[in-house]
Amino acid sequence: MLLEFKDIDTYYGDLHVLKQVNYEIGQGEIVCLLGGNACGKSTTMKTIMGVVRPVRGSVIFDGKPIEKLPTAERVKRGIAPVLEARRLFARMTVFENLEMGAYLRARGPEFEQDLERVYSLFPRVKERRSQIAGTLSGGEQQMVAMGRALMARPRLLCMDEPSMGLSPLYVEQVFDIIQEINRQGTTIFMVEQNANMALQIAHRAYVLQTGQVVLSGMAAELRVNPLIREAYLGEMQVPAPA
Amino acid sequence: MSFSSLLLQQTINGMSLGAMYALLALGFTLIYGILELINFAHFNVFMMGSFLALWVLQGFGLTGQTVILTGLPLIGVLVAALIVTMFGTGVLGVVIERVTLRPLRGITGPAAMITTIGVSYVLFNIILLLTSAQTLNFPNPLPQLQWQVHGAIVTLPEVLIWLVAPLLMTGLWAFVQKSRLGKAMRATAQDPEAARMMGVEVDKVIMTAFFLGSALAGAGGMIFGLYYNFTSFLIGFTAGLRAFTAAVLGGIGNVPGAMVGGFAIGLIEAYSGQFIATEWSDVIIFSILVLVLVFRPAGLFGRLAPSKS
Numbered sequence: 417m418l419l420e421f422k423d424i425d426t427y428y429g430d431l432h433v434l435k436q437v438n439y440e441i442g443q444g445e446i447v448c449l450l451g452g453n454a455c456g457k458s459t460t461m462k463t464i465m466g467v468v469r470p471v472r473g474s475v476i477f478d479g480k481p482i483e484k485l486p487t488a489e490r491v492k493r494g495i496a497p498v499l500e501a502r503r504l505f506a507r508m509t510v511f512e513n514l515e516m517g518a519y520l521r522a523r524g525p526e527f528e529q530d531l532e533r534v535y536s537l538f539p540r541v542k543e544r545r546s547q548i549a550g551t552l553s554g555g556e557q558q559m560v561a562m563g564r565a566l567m568a569r570p571r572l573l574c575m576d577e578p579s580m581g582l583s584p585l586y587v588e589q590v591f592d593i594i595q596e597i598n599r600q601g602t603t604i605f606m607v608e609q610n611a612n613m614a615l616q617i618a619h620r621a622y623v624l625q626t627g628q629v630v631l632s633g634m635a636a637e638l639r640v641n642p643l644i645r646e647a648y649l650g651e652m653q654v655p656a657p658a
Numbered sequence: 659m660s661f662s663s664l665l666l667q668q669t670i671n672g673m674s675l676g677a678m679y680a681l682l683a684l685g686f687t688l689i690y691g692i693l694e695l696i697n698f699a700h701f702n703v704f705m706m707g708s709f710l711a712l713w714v715l716q717g718f719g720l721t722g723q724t725v726i727l728t729g730l731p732l733i734g735v736l737v738a739a740l741i742v743t744m745f746g747t748g749v750l751g752v753v754i755e756r757v758t759l760r761p762l763r764g765i766t767g768p769a770a771m772i773t774t775i776g777v778s779y780v781l782f783n784i785i786l787l788l789t790s791a792q793t794l795n796f797p798n799p800l801p802q803l804q805w806q807v808h809g810a811i812v813t814l815p816e817v818l819i820w821l822v823a824p825l826l827m828t829g830l831w832a833f834v835q836k837s838r839l840g841k842a843m844r845a846t847a848q849d850p851e852a853a854r855m856m857g858v859e860v861d862k863v864i865m866t867a868f869f870l871g872s873a874l875a876g877a878g879g880m881i882f883g884l885y886y887n888f889t890s891f892l893i894g895f896t897a898g899l900r901a902f903t904a905a906v907l908g909g910i911g912n913v914p915g916a917m918v919g920g921f922a923i924g925l926i927e928a929y930s931g932q933f934i935a936t937e938w939s940d941v942i943i944f945s946i947l948v949l950v951l952v953f954r955p956a957g958l959f960g961r962l963a964p965s966k967s
């Protein structure tokens with residue numbers, strides 16, 4: 417396993433958000449985390465990154481507990497986030513945003529290689545590299561956010577709602593690129609509201625409900641699970657108008 | 659003196675004062691940009707800088723305006739005093755942050771701001787007691803050189819201020835724009851949580867901001883002494899308040915804004931002193947501040963509601 421949650425309990429003050437949560441994410445997988453609003457999906461991501469600390473339980477990355485490590489150390493070991501709502505550094509250029517992704521890595525041939533990789537995955541990002549990030553469209557910003565995370569050369573990419581607020585065209589592109597990144601060898605743990613699309617590209621999925629994992633399994637099985645269809649894939653049951 | 663000579667003279671004076679205010683305003687703005695904290699201790703870090711410079715110059719055997727140096731010894735003494743002063747106040751700023759502010763990190767509300775006011779008063783009182791509330795003559799080894807320019811007079815201290823202040827400001831600008839840590843500072847100012855998740859150690863960034871801001875305040879303090887030939891425990895509240903006004907005028911949190919604001923306040927002070935009355939300078943400075951804020955609440959270059967996303 418690349419990443420494991422073992423009986424994780426996370427709180428904000430008195431608010432108990434994650435309750436005895438367990439996840440297992442294998443090397444090379446795309447794993448999707450589904451769940452309604454405010455059930456603890458983003459908190460899961462923040463617990464992985466170490467921006468919030470679990471009160472009980474253990475987070476294991478690559479066989480070693482990391483739950484007490486500072487965020488920078490986790491980034492160094494190969495975990496990078498694509499944050500909810502993109503969260504670019506809005507007044508810095510696109511290139512500076514990419515540089516921030518590689519903050520803990522030395523400049524040199526590897527940096528240049530990764531830059532080329534990002535530019536070839538996202539030609540649009542290359543075109544816009546000198547532009548102030550805050551002036552890009554939502555879709556372009558999502559590309560930069562993904563590129564920024566890749567600049568850390570991560571082994572695990574934690575994506576929080578990468579398709580949120582994007583036009584259908586961009587949504588499709590984002591999911592294509594996630595698959596491409598995964599094919600190139602990066603493990604992906606992804607929160608999504610767009611369960612329909614997410615379950616098509618994911619290998620496995622977890623369903624979170626008020627801080628507890630209520631369901632998990634292979635994506636292909638969950639796609640046909642009646643509970644899931646009702647709760648998250650509602651739109652699939654509406655026959656497309658002729 | 660003709661009107662145009664007077665105007666030129668006051669522009670020269672105003673640009674000198676302005677350079678000093680700009681150096682100080684940068685410290686307010688750097689720290690506000692990252693912590694959204696108005697650091698009132700900064701007033702008296704500036705005052706401490708002026709005393710540090712005074713002690714270093716005295717250490718070189720200089721007293722009052724009697725010992726005049728020229729050439730290399732002059733440059734050596736001034737550069738040494740500037741470096742010691744800037745390093746000293748830089749470290750002072752870091753210690754203030756580490757000891758009094760870091761324990762309050764994450765606590766919302768005015769606690770941190772009130773703490774900086776407390777620290778400011780501690781520094782103020784230390785110097786008040788050490789100097790028995792006296793105004794001290796500031797050692798000035800500069801030769802009494804001056805030049806006539808269209809009926810106005812430019813003095814050697816002014817020329818030095820115009821050399822050193824832009825150099826320091828350019829250095830800061832280059833650091834913030836180009837260096838790795840400078841970029842981390844900007845990223846942290848824009849989105850601390852996202853910066854942290856890129857691997858930025860936010861504590862280190864905050865320390866850097868305090869060091870740089872306080873070092874610039876130290877330079878400002880030394881310039882104050884050389885310009886006015888005196889220093890006192892009170893200068894933090896007089897010059898410091900005007901520099902703070904400059905930062906707010908330019909848009910607090912905005913680095914170029916602090917520089918423009920500093921020069922603007924310096925010029926306003928000089929012009930109003932000449933053409934109206936010195937006693938009215940502060941009234942005019944603060945009236946202009948209020949006017950600007952009425953029409954541009956975030957200052958000349960500021961953004962309303964810090965865009966954190």
Ligand SMILES: Nc1ncnc2c1ncn2[C@@H]1O[C@H](COP(=O)(O)OP(=O)(O)O)[C@@H](O)[C@H]1O
Nearest residue numbers: 428431433451452453454455456457458459460
């Ligand atoms: N920084 C915070 N402080 C306090 N409560 C928070 C914080 N962040 C999230 N919460 C609360 O924790 C719960 C889970 O939030 P989150 O993990 O963001 O949900 P989501 O599944 O929508 O991503 C919500 O009730 C939210 O209000």
Ligand SMILES: [Mg+2]
Nearest residue numbers: 457458459500
């Ligand atoms: Mg969320």
